Amino acid sequence: MKCQQIKLRTFVIRKITMKTTRNTAARSAILDLINDSHVALSQPSIQHKLNGLCDRVTIYRVLDRLLDDGLIHKIVNVNGVVNYAACNSCNHKHEHGHDHEHVHFSCRVCNELTCLDQVTPSFLLPEGFQAEETFFTISGICKNCQNSNE
Amino acid sequence: MKCQQIKLRTFVIRKITMKTTRNTAARSAILDLINDSHVALSQPSIQHKLNGLCDRVTIYRVLDRLLDDGLIHKIVNVNGVVNYAACNSCNHKHEHGHDHEHVHFSCRVCNELTCLDQVTPSFLLPEGFQAEETFFTISGICKNCQNSNE
DNA sequence: TTAAGTGCAAAATCTTTGCAAATGT
DNA sequence: ACATTTGCAAAGATTTTGCACTTAA
Numbered sequence: 001m002k003c004q005q006i007k008l009r010t011f012v013i014r015k016i017t018m019k020t021t022r023n024t025a026a027r028s029a030i031l032d033l034i035n036d037s038h039v040a041l042s043q044p045s046i047q048h049k050l051n052g053l054c055d056r057v058t059i060y061r062v063l064d065r066l067l068d069d070g071l072i073h074k075i076v077n078v079n080g081v082v083n084y085a086a087c088n089s090c091n092h093k094h095e096h097g098h099d100h101e102h103v104h105f106s107c108r109v110c111n112e113l114t115c116l117d118q119v120t121p122s123f124l125l126p127e128g129f130q131a132e133e134t135f136f137t138i139s140g141i142c143k144n145c146q147n148s149n150e
Numbered sequence: 151m152k153c154q155q156i157k158l159r160t161f162v163i164r165k166i167t168m169k170t171t172r173n174t175a176a177r178s179a180i181l182d183l184i185n186d187s188h189v190a191l192s193q194p195s196i197q198h199k200l201n202g203l204c205d206r207v208t209i210y211r212v213l214d215r216l217l218d219d220g221l222i223h224k225i226v227n228v229n230g231v232v233n234y235a236a237c238n239s240c241n242h243k244h245e246h247g248h249d250h251e252h253v254h255f256s257c258r259v260c261n262e263l264t265c266l267d268q269v270t271p272s273f274l275l276p277e278g279f280q281a282e283e284t285f286f287t288i289s290g291i292c293k294n295c296q297n298s299n300e
Numbered sequence: 301t302t303a304a305g306t307g308c309a310a311a312a313t314c315t316t317t318g319c320a321a322a323t324g325t
Numbered sequence: 326a327c328a329t330t331t332g333c334a335a336a337g338a339t340t341t342t343g344c345a346c347t348t349a350a
Contacts, residue, residue, distance in 0.1 A: 022324050022329060043314080055332050060315065062330090078285045080226045082314090105279055121273035121286070126266060128293030129255055135228045136271070137285040143278030172304055172349050193339080205307050210340065212305090232339095306347070313340080322331070 021069065026054040030062045031071060040075050040083035040104070040113040075113060078106050078137050083113050101134055107142035114142060171219065176204040180212050181221060190225050190233035190254070190263040225263060228256050228289055233263050251284055257292035264292060 021027075033049055034041055041049075047059055063084055066072045075083045103119040106112075116138075125131055141149075171177075183199055184191055191199075197209055204212075213234055216222045225233045253269040256262075266288075275281055291299075 019329075020325080024324070024330060026331075056314095057316080057333080058331055065330095076226060076228060076230045078226060078283075080230045080232055082230055103273065105275075106285075108282065116276060116279075118276060119273055121271040123253065123269055123271035123286075123288075125255075125288065126268060126293075128296055129266075129288075130291045130296060131288045132258065132290035133228075133288070135256075135285075135287040135289065136273075138273075138275065138279075138281045138283070139285065140282035141280045143276075146278055146280060169304075170350080174305060174349070176306075206339095207308080207341080208306055215305090302348100302350095304347100304349080307345095309343090311340105311342075314338085316337070317335085319334095320332095322329105323327105324329080325327100 021065070026058050027062050027065070029053055030059060031066060034066075034072055034084055035086045037085075038114065040077075040085035040115070042077075042081050042083045046084075075104055075115075075137075076135070077104075077113050078139055085113075085115055088115075088117065103136045103138060105142055106137050106139040107145055108139055109141055109145040112142065112144075113137075171215070176208050177212050177215070179203055180209060181216060184216075184222055184234055185236045187235075188264070190227075190235035190265070192227075192231050192233050196234075225254050225265075225287075226285070227254075227263050228287055235263075235265055238265075238267065253286045253288060255292055256287050256289040257295055258289055259291055259295040262292065262294075263287075 029050060030046060033046055043056075043059055043063065046063075047056060050059070063072070066084075067074060071087055072084045073087050075085060077083055101120055103116045103121060105114045105116050107114070121134075121136055179200060180196060183196055193209055193213065196213075197206060200209070213222070216234075217224055221237055222234045223237050225235060227233055251270055253266045253271060255264045255266050257264070271284075271286055
């Protein structure tokens, strides 16, 4: 309860002060990486791909900023690892976070996390529960690994 | 790929050697806690409830063992926190993990994670993807918080 | 008795914070 | 010029590992 209020307040402050976003090397490198990737990337994998271009901490901060700016979204994989992906299919309509009604697929073999923008599961909630966001991840074997196994 | 093989091997060894499970104080206390809870519990919340009865590390190890024995299942909440719940509705039919087709509900207000055993979403995967397990979590406001808000 | 389980200390991982220096606009 | 962003060091938080000690069966 308290936590929610604090978050909301921070958000309002950011919008009022209207900080300008600077196009730094770190920011564009990270954004390019995420935009060019067909799978979601974790901080460690981004760090590895950047290969020392910038500090560990900078990556965390840039990712937070990109989230804030609505350019990427955050997906927690089934193993608890946080991943980031480009916001192609979001329409930002929810009050509490973006609209990410689409499903994610977590491959057991290559361990990659893919957005399945087309898939929208249907479900019926029991009385009394009010849904705001869905986090649907299906694990199994992805297209690539399936094909390369034949 | 390599990781998968190692995991499989460990699993086989455990089944062959057939270790006997000892009914220790820690194990039964933790299992009781999880069985008696209507929501999923995280390691920190279990540790708090046990109030120093056993070591932090023991809790991790007992939880691993209970998972292994199929008495509990693991749910990663939308914030990445790992939770554990009793295996009431599992039917253990999958080769890669249990069958947890049911949905979990994560409450934004009380932060509790509940199993919705009745709910089974339907979806259609794109060609090439092979589903084995589903990890479906819906966040919003749970029954309790909805009611207490009226 | 003795293998399984535990406690403690220490390491490993991932993430956040504070502050001074660097940099984009 | 100056507010934003970065790097570094350090702290937090969570989970794992090694090893000697304890305990259930």
